[in-house]
Amino acid sequence: MTNPILKAEKICYSYNGESPVLKDISFSLDIGESLGVLGPNGGGKSTLMKIIAGLLTADSGELFFDGKNIKEYKTYPYEIFSYVPQNSELNSILPVKVHEYMEFSKALNKNVSSKDLDELLDLVGILHKRDSLISKLSGGERQRVLIARALINKPRLLLLDEPTKGLDSSGQDQLLSLIDKIKSRDKTAVMIVDHNINQIIRNCHKILCLNRSYHWHDHRDLLTKNILEDVYHCEFEHLLIHENDLQQDSNHPSHDHLFCDHDHKNLKDPHSLMRGKK
């Protein structure tokens, strides 16, 4: 039996000694599998992603890459994974073109040719924009460029932090299909943080639900309405209505579900979402 590509055991983290954002988080991810991370804003999803990417250090707990504890690696095992930050974190001052951005990463991977870069841009459907400024691209196109850049070192694990943020529903569908395509083409394991509950449940093998005081991790078929209600502190019906708000306003505190005045009468059976899973 092969080792999981990523395993976390009892990860805890708090910012500046405040109340913990992550408490005893454990999960594992096998090669070729996908793990979707769901939860309300401030629940610790991106924090967990940054800990795995080595950008933050956990207060306690163990992380294993390819069955080996990170403490046993001489340097952080960046060659195993690629991390795609939220595209809003790109510096808007520098006039960087798509191919220039790809070249930055190529400089760190000597065995990659310019032809390989074009193939990756082609794979993500953005080759025709190789000479465009990244700042002039749409949100979906920019996200594709970020993913293409992340694939340069042929990662065995892809970490995606809210890749569909700011995209319309068709843009989200296209991007998630692309991630699916990469997953099946390269047998790349994928860990994805997203607010698109529907898509995550449909596309990911495993789900990790996080909020500050609660976490649930298992196979997606075991995810129930009650678990989601516990994670989001609101009723499942509300959750479906507010799914779009969560995506669009992920930088702002989420809507207070206790006092919302949406019309729920026209809501179709919310459980159809769960039954609609693959």
Next chain:
Amino acid sequence: MMTFFQSLQDFLHYDFLLYALLGTLFLSITCGLISPLLIARKNAFMGSAISHSTLLGLAIALSLFTADSSLSIFATTLGITILCTLFLAFSTYRQKLPTDSLIGIFYTSTMALGIIIHSLFAKNKTDLLSFLFGNILLLTKEDLILSVALLTLTAPLIIIPYKKWLFLTYDEEGAITSGIKAKVYHYLFFILLALLIVTSIKLAGTILIETLLLVPGFFGLKFSSNVRQSFILSVLFSTTFALLGIVIANSFGLPSGATLAVVLFMALVLSLFLKKIYNLIRK
């Protein structure tokens, strides 16, 4: 006009003016290289803090040595400025909280301390003004050698890992998780900046050096259509107008730092104005 051309000839006749001209050339190339990075990394205020904190180093140096001990003053000022810079670099590395207030407090305090030390202990109290606003008459052969050495050190450190600098500036988290040692580059950048500022003090002065550090990069980033072009434009702008500034300063007996600052600023404003007109005509 005659004065201007006579002044050009002076640069060939007098050694100190030739040193000033060549020193300006080398320092402006270095400033042109660093400037786009300084702006893109959003470290303009840090540059200002480092340049103002040189006053503390200068005050201590001028208390220990006379103004003609060029190398001793340089070494002392550099040592103290690098210590201040390391503190600032340490305090600002990947901080989520805004660090501008800390930088503001730090640089006004070090400047204030510098003025007190200078007024209490300086061997010659009139020297400080030249260092605050620049004086090309102070430039010596040693200063020229220092500016060449600085360019020789800085250019490869910026140009060889050029893509790493850009990757870190453009997508810091992507760069770190690709294996680039961001902390090393963070400290390296500020040490280079401190070196550049201390070397340029006599040319532009601690207060006005900021113009040489910011205007070329601003011009480069404003007028370029890709990253490489922004660096080339920045270096060309920096060298052209810094040399013009030094010639004008000598022609009319003006303080070099102030003249450089005004010439660079005027060139930038004129460029932006011409660009606006060009865009209007194209429409």
